[in-house]
Each structure stands twice: as C-alpha cells, then as structure tokens.
Amino acid sequence: MSKPKPKIKKEAVPMPKQDPKERGVNFNEVAMGYKEGQAVAEAERCLQCVKAPCIKGCPVEVDIPAFVELIKERKFDEAIRKIKEKNSLPAICGRVCPQEEQCQASCTMGKIGDPVSIGRLERFVADWEREHGYDIPQISASTGKKVAIVGAGPAGLTAAADLAKLGYEVEVFEALHKPGGVLIYGIPEFRLPKKIVEAEAEYIEKLGVTIRMNALIGRLYTIEELLEQFDAIFVGTGAGLPRFMRIPGQNLCGIYSANEFLIRVNLMKAYAFPKSDTPIFVGEKVAVIGGGNVAMDSARCALRLGAKEVKIVYRRSQQEMPARTEEIENAGEEGVIFEFLTNPKRFIGNERGWVKAMECIRMRLGEPDESGRRRPIPIEGSEFATDVDTVIVAIGGTPNPIIQQTTEGLQVTKWGTIVADDNGKTSIEGVYAGGDIVTGAATVISAMGAGKKAAKAIHHYLTKKART
C-alpha cells in the first residue's frame, strides 16, 4: 500500500538568523544555517524535475536534484560528495552565491511558491562535512606535469583543485598573506566566517596543492620565468584595484576605498583592535557610496564598528541596485539608511584635512544605458550638503595591472582585462586566465566557473602536447 503523497509546502523553510539588534554589534555570522530536520524538510520540497532547470542555472553545473535527494534521504556524506564532483568550495558558494539569479531562478517550485533553497541546502551539507571530517576524493595518477596558479581567489582555488584531482602538480602563488582572495579580504566575517575560507583552502591543500603566500607575480617572478618551471599557468588575479570618483576632496582623511575599509576589517581584523594591530577609524556619520554587495558589506561593517548613522548613497533607485536582495534587506533590518537617486559632487574638509561634509546632487532616471539599467541624470540646482565624518567609496574595482605590465606578448583590452577565449586561453601559449581579471568585477561563482573551464582546457592542452 502506498502512502498518500504529502502535500508539498509552497513556502521555503526560513533561514534562522541572528536578531538584527543583537547582530548589529557583533561580527558573528548573521545567517545561522539549517539544522538537520530543517534541511530534510526543505529537501522534501524538491520536485526532482527530469529536465532539472536548476543545473543549467549553475555556472559549475552541480547535479542539484541528486544532492537534494540525498539530503532528503539523510545521506549527507553522499550529498556533499555529489556537490564536490563539480564544486570544491561549497561552504562558500552556499553562503555567497546569488542563487536567486542562478539555480533558484529557474526552479519549478518557484512558479507555485518559493523556489527550493538550494544555496541553504548546499551550505548545510558543506557545514555538516566540515564538522564530521573531510573526505578526500580519489586523485588521478600523477601526470608528471606542473601547473602554476596565480592568485588564490575563487577562480584560482577552483582551477587548482580540479587540476590536482586530474594528477597535476599544482602550486598556487598568492600575493597576500592568506589564501582566499576576495573571500578573505573582501567579504565580511558575518557573511562568510574566515574559518570557513581557511577550511576550504586546507581542503584544497589536502588534494596535494601547494599554496605559497607573499608571492607577487610580476615582481617576485614574471610569467615568463614561471613558464620555465611550469607546463602551464592560470592567471586569476581579480579586479582588486579600487575606483574613485575623481571629485574634489577625495583624498581627505576619513575617506576610504571600500577595499581599504574591508581589508582593514576582514583580512587585518581591525574590529579586534588593539588586540590585532591594524587600526580603523569609523566616525559617527558614515556615507557609503555605491549600490552593490560591497557597499552593503561596508555599511554593515561600519554599523558594527560603532557608527551612529550609516547612509548608503546611490545614484540610481533601489530597482537598479546590483546588490543581492537578501543583503539589501539585511542592511535595512540592521538600520542602514538608503539615500537613492543621489550622487556626491565634492567632499568638504576641515582645517586638519579631515572630511566634514559632502555636497550631493539629486538624480533622476533617463533612458536605459548599455547595462540595460536606466541612466541617472543630475537634476541641476538640486545640490545640498550633508555632514559626514567617514566616507567609504564602493563604486567598483578595476583589474590588477601588475601581470599585464610585466608580461610581454600578453593581449590586454582597453579596460586592462586580459584577453582570453571562453576556455581561458590567452595570447601566450600555455597561459590561461579567468575570473574578474578577464571579465571585470563579477561574482565568486562566475570566477569559479571560469577556473573550472580553464582547468579543463589546461588538461586538454597538456594531454594533447604529451601526445605530440
């Protein structure tokens, strides 16, 4: 006798979160993760569609229905193994991927209710594995070939893991003192705890990858020198240079790039000052310029560091904001104020060279621009001044230029990104590139996707080369 099929719940199991008042003063993770029962209940909502539109939405093509089904059956070890066939950094992706625009966007359940919370389920099994001990997958026999990876960010670490599993000797060169790239210097502790990034990097080392810190390629060794020692190179150096607005007063004290602010807080742990040596200054009235995830991260860090008022100043409206809805909501809940259709014109300093006010202009939206979003147009005569003592400029980043400047024959676009085809192949034989250094600033998962593709292409290239 078959039991009657239980009715599928339209609503997703909510993510347990720290109370906004409490979390506004600490750096602990905001989203606390599903418990076993919650994860199984959410997994039960998956319809196991034959066509699996979710997989097509995933840049690294994780077999989503399969791992969700395994969670439903409480086979958590098998579920994480299934994910790791495609994704070496699931604890990170489960937390910071924009699932609402990717796998979950095309989920069939989304047509009748909430889509299945794929990201939360991915995070659940990844955390389960970290608590229960890592399972090291089978590694192919050594190919006897060596690959160098430049940059230990999402693209580089993914390429490193895939190549190690294929039997390559892989060495990662990282310029900072910790691996992870933007995961370690950019995304705050309360959104992605650093112990998780460290654990994921350790897992990649367990696959046999060597990660070397304090090695700035271009200065310490050139790409040309690396090619003498390695059979292929993958460059994933990211878009880590801050942009400024080029308006008067931008170099006054109290004005940070979001990069500086977040590097101090995240990588250098300035929130623990003076126990950690790196200082940070956050005043009473903070303005964050920009509308992306980095702006949300900066604003929420500023609140946690004691600012009385934190305002996000964005030149378009809420609709055009590139930040994830979830992050905008989190910021709002914690007390961040949004000032839309507003753009700074100049910063005004005091006699000691510190910013004391900001002159802004109101904007209106015109016709859509090349990004498809409506272009902001200044409203003449609408200028006004507002008091600020701290400004964080979060208007995006540009590619790291050091490799491009020091590598002869490497083709570069007029934006400074490296020219590479869909598989990451650059103008130099044996040199591949992917992630933000090719596309300009984008997401963690798209960089991972690029790392994956490049690893495949490098494997193909070296296999073919060995035969000829």
Added chain:
Amino acid sequence: MYKIVTRRELVPHISLFEFSAADIAAKTKPGQFVILRIDEDGERIPLTIAGANVGKGTITVVCHEVGKSTKQLAGLKEGDCILDLLGPLGKPAEMKNFGTVLCVGGGVMVAPLRFQAQAFHQKGNKLIGVVGARTESALIFQDEMREICDELYVATDDGTKGYKGLEFLGELLKMKKIDRVIVMGPIVTMKTVSELTRPYGIPTIVNLIPIMVDGMGMCGACRVTVGGRTMFACVDGPDFDGHQVDFEELMARLKMFTPQEKIAFVFHEAGGRSH
C-alpha cells in the same frame, strides 16, 4: 617564515635587520620596498629596502622605533623569524648616469638612500651626499656614505653636528651644477629640499611611503596628489617628482590613525596580547 640573520642597533632606537629571503634579494632594486608582518595579529609594515645581497640571499631594512609594531620588531633577536615578508614592491628608482647627483637623506631613510647612492656611484655619477638627523646621536651611515660620495655634508636639526637645518643647501645649489636630486627622509625634509631646488628647475625625486595596507594597489590608502592627479605610492611610485607632490595633504593623511597608534602603543606597553 623569514629568519633574521643579522640584527644590529645602529644608534638608540634605530636597528638594522637582515632577513633571509633569497628570491626577494634576487629581484630587489634600489628604491623598492617590502611589507612585513611580525606575527598572526600583526599589521602590515612597509619598509624601504636598504640593501640586497644576492650571494647571501638576504635583504636589509633599517627600522626606527616609532610605534607599537616597530618597537616589537626591534625587540626581536638574530635567529628569530617574522611571519610574512612581501616584496620587492613599487617601481625601482630610475638609474643611469645623470652627471652630478645630490643625495639628501634624513633620519632612518639615510639607509635606503645609501643603497640607491651606491647604484648611482656604480653608474659613474658624481655624488654629493647630505646625511641628516634630528641630533648628532641619531646620525647613521655617515662613514658608509662618505665612502661613495665625492663630497659629504652633515646636517642636524639642532646643530649638534654639521650644519643646522638644511638651509645651507641654498648656497650649495647656487654654487654647483647639479643634475638630479634624490631626497629620502621625513616629509618636511622632502618638502624643504623640493622647495629649495624648485627655482633651479633641478629634477628632484622624493621617495614616498605613506600609510598603506596591501602595498600592491588594492587599498588606495597610499594615494597622493601629484601634479593634481591622484596616484598610488605603492604601484605608481614610490618615487615621484618632488615639485609636483602635495606634501600638505600627505602630511595630514599620515596622521590619520595617530590616536589609534597611541592606543596600540599603550596597550602593548601594558602587556598587550599576553594579558
């Protein structure tokens, strides 16, 4: 981990360190800097390189105890290790035969200036050196500079040795044909010398180490205004045209974390992290 192979106090509160770092040594050129971190909770400290020994596989820096981290560094002994050492960073100094080069160094920066002066000497430049400090007991590397300079002048802020202040350079600039001036020292020294050479139109190069975090172009903390444009000292410099630098802004920005630096120092003196 990077081992300290030599540690020597040159004068009170100024010490020379030689670190074992063969790959950095092989690539180092005068004018460049490193960033070091002492331990896990440490900050990233930029220091101008004062020498590189490729055979021995070491680089040299000279450090002035001015705050918590530099004091902690000074407390380390030969054989001890620091956690991180990144370099060489920044563009090397432009190096060729310019003719006569005036090299002005102040305080701890006389050490990297001497590294650069050696290279100018090897390129066949005639060298006029100025070694300066606050007071006589703080002067470093006079003999080393004398060895490579055709003429050497000493100056102190308080006049305890040599000239009092740098005003004497005005006379020197009037009398001699100088093709290039290099200044490495406190901001006021670089500003004063740049103002003195401006009327003569002599190219005057200053080496700037503002506050920085990563040292490779990511944070933008080290931005300086040069000729009205914002530059990053770490990747666009550290050498800049002294006649174009906005020293006032640079001076203000260097003081940005002064209150926090005092807190860190007091915290450390009180036992700091060991408590």
